[in-house]
Amino acid sequence: MAVASTGAAARERTTRGRSLGSFSWDRLTPFILIAPSIVLIAIFVYGFIGYTAFVSTTKWYGIVPDYTSAGLSQYTDLFGLPRFQADIQNTVTFTILFLAGCILLGFGAAVLLDQHVRGTIFFQNIFLFPLAIAFVVTGTVWRWVLNPNFGINLLFDKAHLTFLESPWLADTRTALYGLVIAAVWQMSGFCMAMFLAGLRAIPDELREAARVDGASEGRIFLHVILPLMRPITLSAVIILGHISLKIFDLVVVMTAGGPGFATDMPSWYMWVAVFRQNLYGRGAAIAIVLLLMVALLIVPYLIWSLRSEPER
Amino acid sequence: MEAVRLPRLRASRVITYGLLLVVSVFYLLPIFVMVVTALKSFAEVSQTTPWQLPSAPSFAAFGDAFTTLAPAFFNSAMLVIPATLLSALLGSLNGYVLSKWRFRGADLIFTLLLFGMFIPYQSILLPLVLVLQKINLYGGIPGLVLTHVVYGIPITTLIFRNYYAAIPTELIEAARIDGASVLGIYRRIMFPISMPGFVVVLIWQFTSIWNEFLFAVTLTLPDQWPITVALNGLAGSLLAHYEVQMAGALLTALPPLLIYIVLGRYFIRGLLAGALKG
Numbered sequence: 001m002a003v004a005s006t007g008a009a010a011r012e013r014t015t016r017g018r019s020l021g022s023f024s025w026d027r028l029t030p031f032i033l034i035a036p037s038i039v040l041i042a043i044f045v046y047g048f049i050g051y052t053a054f055v056s057t058t059k060w061y062g063i064v065p066d067y068t069s070a071g072l073s074q075y076t077d078l079f080g081l082p083r084f085q086a087d088i089q090n091t092v093t094f095t096i097l098f099l100a101g102c103i104l105l106g107f108g109a110a111v112l113l114d115q116h117v118r119g120t121i122f123f124q125n126i127f128l129f130p131l132a133i134a135f136v137v138t139g140t141v142w143r144w145v146l147n148p149n150f151g152i153n154l155l156f157d158k159a160h161l162t163f164l165e166s167p168w169l170a171d172t173r174t175a176l177y178g179l180v181i182a183a184v185w186q187m188s189g190f191c192m193a194m195f196l197a198g199l200r201a202i203p204d205e206l207r208e209a210a211r212v213d214g215a216s217e218g219r220i221f222l223h224v225i226l227p228l229m230r231p232i233t234l235s236a237v238i239i240l241g242h243i244s245l246k247i248f249d250l251v252v253v254m255t256a257g258g259p260g261f262a263t264d265m266p267s268w269y270m271w272v273a274v275f276r277q278n279l280y281g282r283g284a285a286i287a288i289v290l291l292l293m294v295a296l297l298i299v300p301y302l303i304w305s306l307r308s309e310p311e312r
Numbered sequence: 313m314e315a316v317r318l319p320r321l322r323a324s325r326v327i328t329y330g331l332l333l334v335v336s337v338f339y340l341l342p343i344f345v346m347v348v349t350a351l352k353s354f355a356e357v358s359q360t361t362p363w364q365l366p367s368a369p370s371f372a373a374f375g376d377a378f379t380t381l382a383p384a385f386f387n388s389a390m391l392v393i394p395a396t397l398l399s400a401l402l403g404s405l406n407g408y409v410l411s412k413w414r415f416r417g418a419d420l421i422f423t424l425l426l427f428g429m430f431i432p433y434q435s436i437l438l439p440l441v442l443v444l445q446k447i448n449l450y451g452g453i454p455g456l457v458l459t460h461v462v463y464g465i466p467i468t469t470l471i472f473r474n475y476y477a478a479i480p481t482e483l484i485e486a487a488r489i490d491g492a493s494v495l496g497i498y499r500r501i502m503f504p505i506s507m508p509g510f511v512v513v514l515i516w517q518f519t520s521i522w523n524e525f526l527f528a529v530t531l532t533l534p535d536q537w538p539i540t541v542a543l544n545g546l547a548g549s550l551l552a553h554y555e556v557q558m559a560g561a562l563l564t565a566l567p568p569l570l571i572y573i574v575l576g577r578y579f580i581r582g583l584l585a586g587a588l589k590g
Contacts, residue, residue, distance in 0.1 A: 026493045026494055029493065029494035029495055030409045030413035030415065030494055031415070033405045033406070033408070033409050033494075033495075034405070034406050034409045034410070034421075036402070037402055037405075037406050037425070037465050037469070038421060038425075040462045040465065041424070041425055041428050041462070041465055041466070044428075044436065044440070044462045044463070045427070045428040045431065045436065046424075047439075048435070048436035048439040048440060048443075049431070049435050049436060051438075051439040052435050052436065052438055052439060055438060105335070108331075108335070109332075109335055112328055112331055112332050112335070113332075115324075115325075115328045117325060117328050117329065117332075119332075123332050123335075123336060125576060126336050126339050126340060127335070127336075127339055128572075128576070128580065129339075129569065129572055130339065131579075131583060132519055132565075132568045132569055132571070132572035132579060133523070133565045133568065133569065134522070134523035134524075134525070134540050134543075134564055134565065134568070135523065135525060136523075136525050136540040136541075136543050136544050136564065137523075137543065137561045137564050137565045138342070140543060140544075140547065140557055140558070140560075140561045141342040141345055141346055141558070141561055142342065143547075144345060144349070144554060144557075144558070145341065145342060145345055150360070150362040151362075154362065154363060155363060158363075185338065185339065185342065189339075190583060193580055193583065193584060194584065194587060197584070235587050236587075239587050242430055245432065246432045246433075246434075248434075248525070248526050249525040249526065249540075252525070252529075252544065253544055253547070266434075267432060267434055270434045270437075271434065271437075271526075271530070274437070274438055275530065280438065283438065284438060286434070287432070287434040287435040287437070287438070288435065290432045290434055290435065291431060291432055291434075291435040294430060294431065294432050298427070298430040299427070302423055302426060302427060302430075303423075306419065306422070306423055
């Protein structure tokens with residue numbers, strides 16, 4: 001019982017300690033722990049973005065910094081450049097095809113894996129392992145597979161599927177599709193994992209109830225399952241969409257933007273402008289355009305995700 | 313009833329397996345290409361039968377690839393080990409504070425941190441190079457370690473914050489009443505039960521940093537190149553030597569693949585964490 005009485009005294013002391021606590025180191029500890037990260041992110045993310053935005057309003061080209069104001073002329077020049085116009089068009093086309101490929105293949109694979117057949121784990125691993133591999137590795141292999149002379153074309157030839165043959169990466173009209181195929185190979189497993197988690201979260205009672213109501217399996221799929229996949233599809237579109245806008249490694253390894261500018265992307269052109277051509281102002285402007293495209297996708301998503309987070 | 317339903321079930325099962333196999337061929341095709349080509353000799357690679365199995369499998373290409381890539385492999389190891397450990401530790405401390413010591417504005421800070429994980433790094437690349445040059449960290453592995461630690465803060469914080477959120481706050485309050493300090497609670501209560509969180513974060517960071525290319529190619533000079541940059545360089549220096557390129561690709565893919573094979577489910581957890589709402 002002595003413990004209880006000292007316990008009460010101790011509690012009183014703690015309360016008093018707390019009111020004085022605004023000066024105590026312990027109350028400051030959480031801030032001290034998180035401060036380095038906040039400072040680093042403030043400088044390396046927000047400060048650096050600010051600097052890049054500033055450079056994009058200067059005339060700076062050549063190795064020596066030149067901060068003479070250029071207003072928004074870097075941007076107006078940029079949108080007048082055929083190369084950048086091609087970049088925007090390529091990014092949009094690539095993103096749409098990449099998203100469609102990942103979602104269709106990912107959802108298809110998830111539905112197949114949700115059939116409770118034997119070997120589900122085995123197949124799941126086959127669909128997921130590309131996610132663990134570097135884009136540079138993926139690019140190295142697919143560059144070989146999509147080589148028109150000795151790649152997949154030879155297989156199609158042997159199988160009498162000549163209509164599937166294509167010049168792939170060697171032709172301006174098909175090179176972008178080659179990139180899409182490699183990117184879908186790498187990332188579709190991500191969609192599969194998300195859809196599979198979603199499908200498995202659907203309670204069996206829901207399907208049972210629909211069956212009791214006399215709905216056919218096809219109608220259950222269309223009117224019960226598919227609508228439940230909408231939020232997952234939105235998440236997948238945003239996550240994969242922003243990855244697609246930023247795609248860099250695959251472009252460098254597979255095509256370096258060619259042939260011509262057929263697979264050129266803003267992410268790659270920015271790098272070339274700054275680190276190869278010393279066009280710092282232009283490179284900075286490309287970087288900011290790219291950032292704005294990504295932000296347009298991500299900022300609403302971030303707000304939506306954190307708002308709908310359960311209160312703790 | 314069973315007897316009537318059985319044949320239909322069987323048919324759908326056959327279709328399911330058939331489709332699964334077709335999709336699997338698509339995913340395994342590049343692995344087949346890598347392994348088969350890497351096991352060939354240069355003479356056989358240059359023949360017109362690229363899809364045939366090697367007539368006399370040899371590991372010579374692996375030897376060549378390893379000789380060329382060994383320094384880069386070592387660089388990558390020197391990069392990935394400290395960067396992974398440091399960013400995991402930072403993420404764990406941040407996650408602890410943001411889940412258990414929520415101050416005013418904590419959610420805003422968290423959102424601002426998270427945004428850093430989605431930005432295209434092109435938007436910070438130029439000032440990053442200039443700053444690293446100024447502090448004499450440009451060109452080598454230490455600068456790359458710093459870069460990966462900084463830009464790893466958002467994802468590691470996110471994973472740990474979600475992990476710690478599941479730990480009952482009453483536990484913290486009880487320790488608090490017993491007079492434990494903020495750091496004491498971390499050391500004696502949170503850290504010891506953090507292992508699963510650490511496994512997810514360590515695997516995620518190891519894989520991402522090992523595979524990363526943009527920072528690596530921008531911030532390092534040739535003798536400090538990590539393996540992804542060196543692999544890309546192989547394609548230029550050994551143009552027609554596809555057997556060496558494929559052996560090099562396998563070598564580059566190996567460490568993350570081994571981790572995936574051994575600890576796959578933790579890898580998937582990290583993957584889905586990046587989607588914020590899995």
